[in-house]
Amino acid sequence: MTAHKARKTARPAGKDQAGAQLRALICPQSDPPPKPDTETAPAHPHENLDRTVRATAARLTGGVSPHAFIEAWSDWALHMARSPGRQLELIEHAQENVFKLTNYLLNIDDAAEPPFAPKAHDHRFAHAGWNRAPFEIWAQGFLAAQDWWNYATDHLRGLQPDDADRTRFMMRQMLDLMSPSNFPALNPEIIEATVQTRGRNLSEGAVHFARDFLHTMTQAHIPAPPGYQVGKDLACTPGEVVFRNDLFELIQYAPKGGTVQAEPILIVPAWIMKYYILDLSPRNSMVKYLVEQGFTVFVISWCNPTAEQAELSLEDYRKHGVMEALNAIDAIVPGEKVQAVGYCLGGTILAIAAATMARDGDDRLASITLMAAQVDFAEAGELLLFLDESQVAFLEDMMWDQGYLDRPQMARAFATIRAEDLIYSRAVRRYFLGQEDAPTDMGVWYADTTRMPARMHSEYLRGLFLENRLSAGRFAVEGQVIALKDIRAPMFVVGTEADHIAPWKSVYKTKLFTDNDLTFVLTNRGHNGGILSEPGHPGRHYRISPRPAGALYVGPDAWLARHAPRQGSWWGEWSQWLTDNSRGKADVPAMGAPEKGYAPIAAAPGAYIHQT
Template identity: 70%
Template sequence: MRKNNVHAIAKQPARGELKTAARAKLSSAANAHAEHPYAGLDQALRGAVARMTGGVSPFALVETWTDWALHLARAPGRQLELAEHARNNTLKLAEFAAKSLPETARKAPFSPKVYDHRFADPGWQGLPFSLWQQAFLATQDWWDHATDDMRGLRKQDSDRTRFLVRQLLDTVSPSNFPWLNPEILAETARTGGRNLAEGMVHATDDWLHTLSQAHTPPPEGYKIGKDIACTPGQVVYRNDIFELLQYTPQTSKVQAEPVLIVPAWIMKYYILDLSPHNSLINYLVGQGFTVFAISWCNPTADQRELSLEDYRKRGVMAALDAITAIVPGRKIHANGYCLGGTMLAIAAATMARDGDDRLASVTLMAAQVDFSEAGELLLFLDESQVAFLEDMMWTQGYLDRPQMARAFASIRAEDLIYTRAVQRYFLGKDDLPTDIGVWNTDTTRMPARMHSEYLRGLFLENRLSAGRFAVEGRVIALKDIAAPMFVVGTETDHIAPWKSVYKTRLFTDTDLTFVLTKSGHNGGILSEPGHPNRHYRIGHRAQGALYVDPDSWFAQTEPTDGSWWPAWTEWLSANCSGKVAPPSIGTPERGYSPLDAAPGRYIHQT
């Protein structure tokens, strides 16, 4: 039986005591192999360097370039091949230029990548802009070829080199320079230079905001709790890590088994509760489900010692305990998004090991349980990089919002950095407010210890799928999960690539439905009914069936037009025991009284 004081936030130690103890623990964990009297001095110096470089290890960069250059230097055949490729690209450019002079119809030999929209303006088709564009794309094509795999070269280093070259080339794209970009020149002529003046205002505002790191309030029409994150409900539990939201029923009868949403701790939960029309939570409630959602806190330096185990035990498990008290005698459909799905998989495997059968099903959305193919975020994750981040977090207590935002933006710098910069600073266009744009700027921090643990244990050492991830001193296994699973991947996800998400089928034996939906990490999940130009593929793996590799599965699974949400709710309903009267909001007699209206307090932490 819960006591009434369960809602009280755990009392924290004094700030100075906690900071001293935390730094000692993190220093010990990060440098167990290098204990010496001046270890703290080394960490402080490396932490200062890390803050100047945005957390990117210069040692990892030097190692990457050195490995690639030395392998190329000892491969004269590859050098000849690259020379021929350069010659061929030069000839293609010369032929294109010659045919362009009389302005005759000609086919461009090089095309931008499908996600690169920098050259979409029709002005790039005319002279001299088409020549500049083609010269840039030819250079990009040569470097793509030069950074292909080489015999003896670590694949991680070839991928790293390609990524670094792409970042460098993006800085010198002709689209970035006003005198080379036809769209900027045309807009400047049309407005008499007003676009450049307005762009200067935008640049000044962004520079001041970067210096101050002040939280930007949402624009008119996008107020949190009123316009977005506005599905009605109550906070029914709160501790120092999370708030548990229970949403008000919208139907006279509901499915007997409730649903728990576990978002990633690197984001505010309301990516799943944006505007009413594209809110996954609102859709679930409207379909007759009792929905609970976790809203994580935005940790401060005083919470640097929060661990992965804290997020599992005092987060996911505490939420399950609360739901069990509010809806007694019912199993729970648990749904985890991104790293929240990884945490849910850990919790589900631990529950299976310990004989806890409260889960009716497990849904993982764009969530990985194996990190050997974790996309471009994994490129620079080695011992040097992780140690560098640990040193930076040792000095500040968390991974800060801008540091993480830059990492995600660099994956698609063409659109997220340079295209946006051109629009704001040279075309004078302000960012159009959107619900997902407001959420995207409402970034969070991550406590130092927890971030270090998941970088090492999950990304770097891949312990979960390797059978080396221990909870409470005992190893867990994903194959122990007996609850049916629904796993969602997205086609163009660069954070959790769909083939990596698909590997959940490889490490589990239970009944599993896999869905591959159009778009990326967020857009593919926010695929509400009525969203134009959407499709998905869906396939079922019966318990104990043989494994089918992702390419074969893709080839034999036809796409279905529309949203995958109805298919998921049908699957959830099929795993429910029937409809009943809605449960009460909270249960005061068991210690879970309603505390605040949704979306609660933690969502407003900056």
């Protein structure tokens, strides 16, 4: 067994050379050559002082660059100031909103529809008390203001679209903070609970707040509640760890029955969270489902990197992660191709690995499944609001100081995208209604966050998000550019309708940059819920269609209009597709291959899943 040891270099030299290392990794040979060594010498010590100051500021702001947001406000305000016609539009829109609101409140009728309604995912005003005066006035007034600001921050001629979107995002955060639902004296649900419990809800909420505040300050690990123990109740599909290096453990799952499909499955999960989202509870475990369908399943369980692994790179995750796992499977199931599956960021690195293998003539992949994974980042949703040169540099300074992007820093970025639900509604429930969060398998997984190595995250943000090199044909591996169009193995690509991390239209663009046989599935729910769509789950539907190799491209809106939803889970379609891409049944392989250096090390789910 080989082991990969990530090194940590001294801060002044190693960290300041990260940019040069990144160019060597992802720049094509046709790019300008790197500057001479004399120009890439360690920076003046005073620059380290600057980076330390910026890193401190970044921790206070959660990694959000104040400069980027000030620039967005300035751009919006200056363009608005020289647009008198647009100003008149806003005045007229404000008058219309006031008229609608006044007319409704003066003619309140149980049958009348309120003029303003919250978004589908906004549940702050769902309580029946918001339909009575005076609470209805406050709710409608807030929604009217929200509607006006959405209109005011719409795109404007000459205004950078990113600045318009960023200004809208910031205004939404400010409005969410000022929502009447956040104030006990204005929220009928809180008032009702306070009267019914004689204030016990507020005292219990104070206890919750003190507990959460202490946890936020200490970042102490919170054990999973009873009934949700990892390795016992969650991530409990039987298997063995058959390979381990410093980056990941490879788990082989025990088969069901006397035969299996000949081609084994390798699942490459994202390392932004732990792998067991795909082996959650027995009722919704994708791993368990695949095993029961007669597949030999392997899963990568990534380590939770520390400051000592700050120099782990994207290339490390490809070479010492995906490729090392494929080498192990070759030894355990010799002579068989692999059906590779990638989820989220794991799907992106799998696509990079597959394109590299295609370029190098490595045909070990029988098929490729990408679930909620992007290969093009031009339409990556609201996460792009956090990314420009200023933002990335700000994050890099913070990671340069601590060696990684920490868990709460990453979680806050995702939470602010749906702040009304993930931050404020939860705060009202816990601190004013005194309600404990009901434990769920996904809630336990979501709280079990991981860190991101500094170098890898910088490469990911710059090379993929910021510069979109993979789909632009400018992403190089081992000094040579790779192309997604080189991939010939059939693909099964899954997007989810309500995904705010990997928007489905961005996932759909995999069809634009490939020419192989590809089946696209669009399922309902979000980034995690849409993937965990086991058979029998109520309220699930999906759309599906194959695209033959070489077919003409059809845009996402046209595709959506042509394909009606089908009720049920997409897992059955996927299982049949995997079976169709298999050569048939074969004998069950042994667990590991001790004679080749892949002896079982420990029972699943292994040790890395427990790293905090």
